[in-house]
Each structure stands twice: as C-alpha cells, then as structure tokens.
Amino acid sequence: MAFDIDKYTTNSAAVGWSDLDFDVFDEHPLPENTLRTLRYMCDIEYHTTCYLRDLLTTPSHNEPEVGAFMTMWNREEFWHGEALAAVLAKHGITVDYDVLKATRLKLGWKDRLDPIKQSIMGGLVGNDFVAVHMSWGAANEWSANAAYLRMAELEGNPVLAELLKRIAKQETRHVAFYASQARDRLKDSKKAQKLTRFALSKFWGPVGSGVQDDAEVTHVMNHLFAGPDGRKLVRDVDSHIAKLPGMEGLTIVEDSLERRGIAA
C-alpha cells in the first residue's frame, strides 16, 4: 500500500506527555534494570541524527517524499528522546546534551569513516543502495516498535505503558514508510535484492549496537527479549523482514540474539 506522505507530514507531531502524571514515579519508582533499558532507548532516539546523516549521504533524500519523511521522522525521534529523558529525570538521571555529546565523541574513527563509506557505497551502487537503507530502516523500526511494546508489558506501570504505546504508535508509521519504500525499490531490482540481503545478513545489528557499549546492548536484549515470549516477538519481527522481496528466510534479529547468547 502506498504511504500517504502528505497525511503523514500534516499529522506529524511531537509525542505528548503533559497529560501523564509522572509524579507516580515518586511513589513507585521504576526498577534499576528498567531505567538502564530506558536510558539506552533514550540515547538511541537522540542519536537518530547519526542515522539521518548516513541516509543523507545517499541519493535517496533528493526525492521530495523521502526528504519530507526524513525531516518529520528525525524530529519525532528527537521527541521520543525528550519524553524518555523526562521519565529518567524523575529518577534523578539527567540526560543532558553535553552527556550525549560525550557519547558521540567517544565513537571516534569508526563514526568518522561512516559517512565516507556510505557515500562511496551510495556513489558506486547508486539507487539500489537506497533499497538497503530503506530495508535497514524498516528492520530497525520494526524492532523498536516491538521493544517499546514489550517494555510496556513487562513493566506494567500504566503511566510508562501509555507513554511507550504513544511512542510505538509513531514508530508504526515509520515502519509503514520504510517498508513501503523498501518493497517498491526491491520488487523491481534483483541487484537491489542481492545487495540488501547481503548487507542485512552480514552487517545488521540491534539498533544502537555500534553506538552503545556492548554490555548495554546485551543488557537490553536480555531484558526485553530473553525467554520464549521475547523470542516469539523477535521471530515476528524477522517474519516481517522476510516478507520483503528477496529477503525470504532471513532471521537477522534472532541471529543477533543467538550471537549474544540470549536464552530463548
């Protein structure tokens, strides 16, 4: 189904939480492991800018629809960061812009080379490379959506659950965009399919890996996706990815759990 970009841009809004009573956290603070996962999610949302940068070095943003989406998406994700930061602030955890800057400075050379690598790939492979980005984005947004809903369910705090559901609802729209773009670009190009399959199976990792410490990635994966229920969610995400043209049989999210030794 085609994605209605005008409808999306017109309705794009910062996620709201002013009607939610965060004071409940004074009486019922969230446990340590939940805060650790929320902190990870918060950082990742703020880091959307880094993904945006990678997308912008490819030819994709010259298409008005893609440019419009990226503008709104980047802002919505920033607000997810702000919302989660507000929850963390109620627990005395300050996510300041200076701290984020420190995380990014720590990335060092790998991060510096990324735009160059991406540009070269984009330049060499051209438009088919955009299919990789769109499929990658779809995989990320599907897993983010699953992660938020799972977190809402696991924690059982109604205020947190409501906030996470609002965030997940916006992620659903991001999924719709990326998946429809990926499908359109993959269905007509065997080369795009091959390239995407190669990139996803070789290089995809959970959202935030490469930006966050490995120990944090493993904590979040364990917290959200360990056990049979978690594994089922992950398989659902994989089944969505596998439905993209040419991606049959891929199990990249489950594979990433296996590699980290997360128990099923």
Next chain:
Amino acid sequence: MSPRATTTTGSFDVREFAATARGSHRAEIDGEAIARAGLAPDAVHLIRVLRDLERGTLDRMRNLLVTATHKDARVTAFLATWAFEKYWVADALDAVLGAVGADTAPLAGPLRRSAAERAERRGPIRRALAGNIAGADIVAGHVATGLVDELITNAAYRRLGEAASVLSSLVATLIAVKDRHVAFLAEEAEHKLAASTRAVRLARKAIAQAAWPIGATEIPAADRSFFEAFVFGDAEGRAAAEAIGARLAALPGLGQAQGSSLVARLVP
C-alpha cells in the same frame, strides 16, 4: 538593531524552541485573497528562489552532519526543529505559488560556476574528510555561516513583504520563525568563536569560501543574479547588506575584512 543585540538576552533555550516549533502555515494563508490581489512576476520569482533555498535544507543538514557538528547534541537538537520549521516555510511558499497559479516546479537552468565557490560544491566525501581533520572547531564556521545565511534570507523576506502587501502578514510570521534561528546561531557563533582561535581561523576560511545564501550553488545562475539584484541591488538593499556585514564583523575574532568581503559578494 545593534550587531551584538542577541548576546545580552542570555542562553537560548533549545528545549523551549523545540517545544514551540511552528508547523504548517496553510490555515493562515488566504489563497483567495492572494489570488485576487495577484503577485507581480518579480515577487513570484523571489518566492520560487526562496522556496528552493528552504527545500535545500537537507543538503545543508548533510554537509553539517558529516563533520563533527553532528557530535554536538545541542546543535543537532536545534537542527531537528530548524529543518522541520524550514520544511513548513517552503510548504507555505508553495501554497502561495499555488494560489496564483504559478509554476511550482523547482527552478532549473545552468549553474554559476566560479572558482571561488568550488569548495561549496564539494560532495559529502570531501566534506567529511576535511571535517574530520578540522574536528570539533568546525562547528563555529557552520554556525557563523548559518547566521549570515539566515540574515540574508530575512532581508529577502522583508523585500518580499514590501513587494507584495497581500503577503505582509505571512511574511511577518515567517520572519518571526526565522528570528529564532538567528538567535540560536548568533549565540552559538559568539560562544564558539570566543572559545578558540582555531575555531576563528576555520570560520574565516568557511566565510571566505561560502556562496551566499547557503545552497545558492544549486540555484540556476540567472535566478541567483535575480535574487542578488532584487534583494541587494538598490540603496536600501546595499544598506541591508552592510548591516549583515557589520553583524558578521562584530563576531569574536572576525572583523572588517570578513564583513567587507561578504558585502562585496552580496551586492551585485
């Protein structure tokens, strides 16, 4: 306004700016009134140039983000909202063009290719390489050139308001949107230039290499010449250009040399 006016107002609140971002302007645009009043060909031409410049925001984002600027979370927080507001500014201009039945296609034609602007036409790879060598001090150049750019387009919007009185209320709104961009960029430029002599050196270089307004290298040569003549071509325009030059010259570490070369580039 004195060149240093924004420095006295304290710290720009990025969170407040993000929380009060301006989205679509369409509800306030009276298409019928605009159609009735009509727009002179020059006004339509200026709107098309401005619309293309505002639409070029993502290219600008890319050029900033492939350098250490993407590591500055305060700046990227600003950029997320800035890009959003500029998207809707471009959309408002499209709505105006649509109201008078003008061509809404992007301007097309041969580009101006001067050796002085070669650096502005670099792709992301060369920018990323140069940006990596420059490191965090490069942000000062980005915010200083960003400030000049916003001041130039502000002057253009004022001209538009004078040329088309039916647009005066919309233009006032758009200038108010852009005034906050000016305030942030001015404050960041002041802080970053005052903090480092290397930042000053890199900013001077960025200013010497810039094509104005930013994104102009993608605007057809004939349309750029029109823009320069329309906005800065007469005595009033020249005074506006000189005010922008004075504002630039007053930034820490910069001076008359930067101000004058900017004015020379702006005035046809």
